[in-house]
Amino acid sequence: VRGVFVTGTDTGVGKTYLAGALVAALRARGLRVGAAKPVLTGLDEPGPHDHQLLGATTAATFGPPVSPHLAAELAGVELEPAALVGAAREATRDADAVVVEGVGGLLVPLTREYSVRDLAVELGLPVVVAARPGLGTLNHTLLTLEAARAGGLDVRAVVLTPWPAQPGTMERSNLETLGAAAPTFVLAQGGDAAALPVERWLG
Ligand SMILES: Nc1ncnc2c1ncn2[C@@H]1O[C@H](COP(=O)(O)OP(=O)(O)OP(=O)(O)O)[C@@H](O)[C@H]1O
Ligand SMILES: [Mg+2]
Numbered sequence: 245v246r247g248v249f250v251t252g253t254d255t256g257v258g259k260t261y262l263a264g265a266l267v268a269a270l271r272a273r274g275l276r277v278g279a280a281k282p283v284l285t286g287l288d289e290p291g292p293h294d295h296q297l298l299g300a301t302t303a304a305t306f307g308p309p310v311s312p313h314l315a316a317e318l319a320g321v322e323l324e325p326a327a328l329v330g331a332a333r334e335a336t337r338d339a340d341a342v343v344v345e346g347v348g349g350l351l352v353p354l355t356r357e358y359s360v361r362d363l364a365v366e367l368g369l370p371v372v373v374a375a376r377p378g379l380g381t382l383n384h385t386l387l388t389l390e391a392a393r394a395g396g397l398d399v400r401a402v403v404l405t406p407w408p409a410q411p412g413t414m415e416r417s418n419l420e421t422l423g424a425a426a427p428t429f430v431l432a433q434g435g436d437a438a439a440l441p442v443e444r445w446l447g
Contacts, residue, residue: 245278246446247332247342248400249364251392252374253384255348258405258431260294262374263345265437266445267298270341272438278335280344282328282363283354285315294345303331313353325358325366332367341446344369350391361395370398370447375422377404377415377430382422389425400445402426406433 248266252259263279270277279300284293286309295302304323306315316323336342347354350361364371371392375385385402392399402422407430408415422428429440 245336245339245342247336247344247367247369248445248447249344249346249367249369249371249397250374251346251350251360251364251371251388253349253376253381253388257376258374258403259345260297262372262403262405262431262437263298263343265431265435266343266372266442269437269440269442270343270446273443275340276338278337278339278342280332280335280342281347282331282344283312283323283347285309285312285347298343298345300345301331301335303327311352312347313355316355323355323358325354325363328354328363329366342369350388350395350397361391361397364392364397365395368447370400370445372400372445373402373426375402375404377407377411377418379414381418385422386425398447399426400447401440402428403431403440404428405431406435407431409433 250259250263267277279298281295281300282303284305288307332344346360352360
C-alpha cells in the first residue's frame with residue numbers, strides 16, 4: 245500500500261490538520277485511504293483528539309500531554325515498536341493509501357531507544373513536514389530536513405500551515421528559502437489540499 249508519513253517541526257504545528265487535508269484530497273481523487281496515529285498522548289486534555297479527527301488506528305493512547313516515552317513510563321508500560329508498526333499496517337487494510345501522523349517531531353522518543361524517525365524509517369514511507377510559516381521556521385524546518393535525510397528518509401514536501409491570507413515579506417521569504425531545501429507548499433487557513441500534488445507524495 246502506498247502512503248505518507250506526516251511529521252512536523254514541533255508539536256502543534258499542523259500535522260493533524262495537514263494529515264486530514266491529505267486524506268480528504270486523496271479520497272477526492274478516488275482512493276480508499278486509511279489513517280494511523282500510532283501513539284497519542286494528551287487524552288486528558290479536551291478533545292477532539294487526533295485519532296478521532298482522522299478516524300485513525302492507534303496502538304497506544306495516554307492521558308498526560310507529554311512525550312510518548314514518558315507517558316508510557318508513567319503508565320508503567322513499555323511501548324513496543326512492533327505494535328506501533330502494526331497500527332499503521334492495520335490502517336492499510338482495504339485501503340489504496342495510508343496517511344500516518346507522527347508525534348511531535350522526528351527525534352521525539354517513542355521509547356528511550358526508538359524515535360519517531362525510526363518508526364518512519366521502519367514503515368518505509370516518505371515524509372511530509374508540517375511547519376509554521378513565520379519567525380523561527382527556518383531553523384526548525386532545516387533541522388528537520390537534516391534529521392530526516394540523515395536517517396535516510398525521503399522528504400517529499402514541506403507544507404507551511406496555516407499560510408496567512410496576506411503573507412508579509414518574511415513569510416514569502418521563508419517560502420522561498422525553504423523551497424531551496426525541499427519542495428515547499430502552503431496550506432491556507434481553513435484551506436484544503438485539493439491543489440497540492442498529494443499523489444506524488446505517496447511512496
Ligand atoms: N491550514 C490550517 N487551517 C486552519 N487551522 C489550522 C491550519 N493549520 C493548522 N491549524 C490549526 O493549528 C492547530 C494545531 O494544529 P494541529 O493540531 O494539526 O497540530 P499537530 O502538529 O497535529 O499537533 P500535535 O503535536 O498535538 O499532534 C489546530 O488548531 C489546527 O486546526
Ligand atoms: Mg496532531
